[in-house]
Amino acid sequence: MKESELDHYTTEPPSHELACSIFEGSWSSDVPGIGLGDVPAFNDHRIHWLETQCGGFGGKSILELGPLEGGHTYMMARAGASNILSIESNSKAFLKCLIVQNALKFNAQFMYGDFRPMLAKRERRFDLILASGVLYHMTDPVALLSDMARASDSICIWTHYYDPNLAGTNARMKRHVSPDPTHTRFGDRLVETHRHDYLEFLTNEKFAGGSAPYSQWMTRDSLLGVLEDLGMTAITGTEEFDHEAGAHILVFATRLPGYSENSYLTNNPDVAAAVDAGQFKSGAEHYIRYGKSEGRQI
Template sequence: MRGMHRLRRLLGLVPLEAPPREGLDSKYERRSPHAQNALDLISGWTGSFPGALGLEAGNLALHADQRLHWALDQYGLVEGASVLELGPLEGGHSALLEARGAESVLAIEANKKAYLKCLIAKEIMELKRCRFLLGDFEKYLHETDTEFDIVLASGVLYHMQNPVHVLDRIGRRCQTMILWTHYFDPEIMHENETRRGAFLGEIKTLEHDGQSYRLYQRGYHEAWHADSYCGGPDDTHYWMERPDIIDLCERNGFNDIRVAFEDLDGPNGPSCLFYMTKQEGG
């Protein structure tokens, strides 16, 4: 019997030793099935979930964001609208768009960790009309001919290396743009202003369609080491000035531009929400 057992070991039919319990436990969830288990898979959540779900995640209630509610109120009847969402982060705004009646939401996220969070949120929030894609939305905007009723770009423009080109491409793909962004104001953010510290000093002048736009270089200063990092893929990025944002959008046919939620005292810099549409005969 002992010889047979030795033979089985040599043939690989009997493990030489049991795998460590700790290693096995790391591959399986032993708690009772619950949505919180999925949230605990990934650290550093920014957004929260509806209180009725009783879940612990981040603190920012993007699923009930009053800025987006305001913009959609300006739009009117959202039912039937097609939406392209750039940088959904964790799917909070995606859930709000579906709740408001959007027919379809195509959300493109480049951050791999954020993309997985979107998939978890999609399951928890039982989203049916949202599709999440992993990839570079700037390349998508350059390659696609698809037009959307609405493009939502919240918290992404100021992470770009070329925000002028991104903004221009967005304007060619939709009739309505909802844009929340930081911007650079040289009068507010003077040389000795604390928020100026993240900027690297370089000011570029970019020529685009016969117009000049000033871009202010900024760095993350290795902030990507934090679990909650949700910036862009490149350390250096550029901010536009507020009048230049408006000018470029007007050149792309947006003739109804409304501004709300302006904050000049934000810890990183001024910001506001733009709601822009192309009105016929405007």
């Protein structure tokens, strides 16, 4: 029987919970005061870590790629971001973001569309770009990294990557990710990626992947190497290998004009001692978090 337009009406009293029920069964996030899913996207340790690395979100103009259900957008807005442009190409996820924003009342601009052609035009710059859960859904992740680096001097990334040590043991990787590498050139660098196919996930109502039936997963070395070639210093945060989908990494990458790791550690022996003691992963991490604001010699 053909659907009637009357099926789009409700006779229930208005509430934010009722609005969320439009997408009942497809929510991933635990939305404050409402619930719905079990992913803590509105109080995410990854965003807290990135906030410490970038010097805080306060007063910054931020471009967010793929907000899903608005959890990270909410966190950055609550942390004082001056302007957030959040772009989502999945129509269902975009509407969820609007429902969440209406319920939680935070300042951000959500737009529906593909961020890739927008970035390729190179018409706007931002203080910070957040791409959480995005890069491993791209068919050309290197192009996205390059376009992001032209639009901002600071990039926050959380992504899965291809780990050859897990390829033969991780059940999902064995089914979805090809062990055969694809090699492309980025300047003088040989970049390695592996094809990832969504397969049965394309019919899952919680699907939150890319717009093509496949994507390309970079290796860890290729990811960090391309960022270096783009003139960025990368600091790595949480990195895990036991996720059901494979290894993932948290990265903050930024440009540090005139910075030299060796010189910084030589000029600041207390920092060198802290790095040796494991308090910081590198001198760059200390400089970004503390040294720059302290006026340390680089």
